[in-house]
Amino acid sequence: xxxxxxxxxxxxxxxxxxxxxxxxxxxxxxxxxxxxxxxxxxxxxxxxxxxxxxxxxxxxxxxxxxxxxxxxxxxxxxxxxxxxxxxxxxxxxxxxxxxxxxxxxxxxxxxxxxxxxxxxxxxxxxxxxxxxxxxxxxxxxxxxxxxxxxxxxxxxxxxxxxxxxxxxxxxxxxxxxxxxxxxxxxxxxxxxxxxxxxxxxxxxxxxxxxxxxxxxxxxxxxxxxxxxxxxxxxxxxxxxxxxxxxxxxxxxxxxxxxxxxxxxxxxxxxxxxxxxxxxxxxxxxxxxxxxxxxxxxxxxxxxxxxxxxxxxxxxxxxxxxxxxxxxxxxxxxxxxxxxxxxxxxxxx
Numbered sequence: 001x002x003x004x005x006x007x008x009x010x011x012x013x014x015x016x017x018x019x020x021x022x023x024x025x026x027x028x029x030x031x032x033x034x035x036x037x038x039x040x041x042x043x044x045x046x047x048x049x050x051x052x053x054x055x056x057x058x059x060x061x062x063x064x065x066x067x068x069x070x071x072x073x074x075x076x077x078x079x080x081x082x083x084x085x086x087x088x089x090x091x092x093x094x095x096x097x098x099x100x101x102x103x104x105x106x107x108x109x110x111x112x113x114x115x116x117x118x119x120x121x122x123x124x125x126x127x128x129x130x131x132x133x134x135x136x137x138x139x140x141x142x143x144x145x146x147x148x149x150x151x152x153x154x155x156x157x158x159x160x161x162x163x164x165x166x167x168x169x170x171x172x173x174x175x176x177x178x179x180x181x182x183x184x185x186x187x188x189x190x191x192x193x194x195x196x197x198x199x200x201x202x203x204x205x206x207x208x209x210x211x212x213x214x215x216x217x218x219x220x221x222x223x224x225x226x227x228x229x230x231x232x233x234x235x236x237x238x239x240x241x242x243x244x245x246x247x248x249x250x251x252x253x254x255x256x257x258x259x260x261x262x263x264x265x266x267x268x269x270x271x272x273x274x275x276x277x278x279x280x281x282x283x284x285x286x287x288x289x290x291x292x293x294x295x296x297x298x299x300x301x302x303x304x305x306x307x308x309x310x311x312x313x314x315x316x317x318x319x320x321x322x323x324x325x326x327x328x329x330x331x332x333x334x335x336x337x338x339x340x341x342x343x344x345x346x347x348x
Contacts, residue, residue: 133207136339139346140182140213140256153177180215183254184208185247185298189261190221190234193317197306200333201260204304218251224265225287226294227276238280244290248297256345257294257301260333263324264307264317270324291327302341303328309337 158173
């Protein structure tokens with residue numbers, strides 16, 4: 001594998017070959033949301049006698065059936081995909097041989113982890129239903145400059161105007177070719193609450209990597225907030241990182257910076273020294289200070305939030321969302337929001 005964009009393909013191929021399943025389940029975004037908000041977790045002991053066990057094939061069929069049947073959130077119980085119960089599907093409870101859907105492992109007894117595709121956010125070959133993201137990103141071409149050379153590039157709009165002014169007789173108009181001068185630094189929040197937004201983030205990541213009008217594109221990852229290091233892979237593993245100060249020193253101030261994340265976290269993570277969730281990566285300076293350093297170093301920064309804008313004022317993390325908005329212009333990660341964000345980057 002040459003890049004992290006191939007990890008997801010390997011994940012799926014590995015699961016199909018070695019785990020004996022047809023494919024990793026694509027879970028409905030609504031189901032993932034149910035399982036991540038208001039989770040019920042109970043201590044059910046080491047091995048409750050009432051937790052039923054099923055064979056692998058039976059378990060797979062049951063899971064497919066529940067995905068078709070379930071239309072609302074469930075906590076507790078032994079049947080639906082939910083949290084805190086003894087159902088063989090869900091998380092936060094117990095079943096000796098079930099399918100963990102979301103959450104984190106507790107008893108290490110799950111025979112399958114449904115939907116856990118850690119790298120699907122970062123595929124470059126995702127087939128988009130439309131090219132709207134790419135169209136919005138093309139506005140960055142306005143930063144490009146014209147090369148001082150022969151006029152060899154067809155000017156479509158100029159040709160149309162000239163042809164109309166010439167009584168309908170074709171009159172070709174040429175322009176000097178444009179030189180790509182746009183340098184973009186993309187910083188993506190990976191894991192945790194961002195998992196439910198994977199498809200949307202995937203579209204943006206794909207569109208950016210398919211763009212042909214960028215002089216340079218650099219991508220790094222963080223979890224919830226930026227601290228002393230930026231990760232080089234979406235798994236955000238210790239050691240797979242570069243110092244944030246190194247980025248400041250090696251990527252000049254001409255880079256345009258796009259943060260992608262929901263900005264929802266504990267206020268401690270944003271405001272306190274040592275707020276980093278990684279116990280072994282103590283941050284001497286608070287996350288909010290690191291965010292301000294980006295604004296000091298780079299001329300243009302925006303924040304794209306995949307959470308619906310109407311939820312920013314009341315959802316979990318509303319306090320930190322508000323504080324991040326005070327640092328960067330924040331836009332919803334929609335085609336319209338991206339268009340507004342690009343316009344912000346274009347402003348002199």
